[in-house]
Amino acid sequence: MQVPERSDSIDRVIVDAILAGRITAGTRLGEQSLATLFSVSRTMAREALIRLEARGIVQVSPRRGWFVIKPSFEEAQEAFQARQAIEMGILMAVQRLGPEVVDKLRAHIVRERAAIASDDLEARSFLLGDFHVCLVEAFGNRVLADILRDLTARTVLISALYQSVHDATASCDEHEAITDALASGDLKRAADLMVSHIGNVEAGLTRAKDDDPLTNLRQALKLSPRRE
Structure with a gap:
């Protein structure tokens, strides 16, 4: 270290x-x-x-x-909402986008897919969250990047318990769609896709909590949900 x-x-x-x-x-x-x-x-x-x-x-x-911290679902939802506001806002405020930003995001997505394919849970968790930080950093706003890193850490603390490989793959696909929109210069579509993506992640976690009667005990024992 x-x-x-x-x-x-x-x-x-x-x-x-x-x-x-x-x-x-x-x-x-x-x-x-x-x-x-x-x-x-x-x-x-x-x-x-x-x-x-x-x-x-x-x-x-x-x-x-x-x-x-042990964030409650209500606190996690607030963090998701804050992430939506920050990421949509910065995408809507961008005047132009250099090709190096798209190249950086595409390289990041390649690493995401490799982590998912190899079932590397640590790399998968880090990369899926870091995509959003990487995006904001690419636009040169370090203050917002630091804020977003902290918000993402809060959501990771709870989402790591519930995110399945399918959820991770869906998130990666959505990252790619956002990057494609950025590459085409359609920043409004990229912002809309970002809001939808964060909403999908939040909704998926809410469903996992609602569908699982052993949520509290599972959290206490640090166990992952069983997959049929």
């Missing part, structure tokens, strides 16, 4: 681990443990956790320490 030189680098590593599904909701993040793992002072580790708390990624409990 690369040792970060600043505490804000610790933030990024933790969020990326959430996006990849390596850190799950409720995981304890001890200050001393992080300080040891990253070869930094405990103060630097605490600073990183305080920033993550302000960003809604972790929470602190008296006498128990720091934990990754």
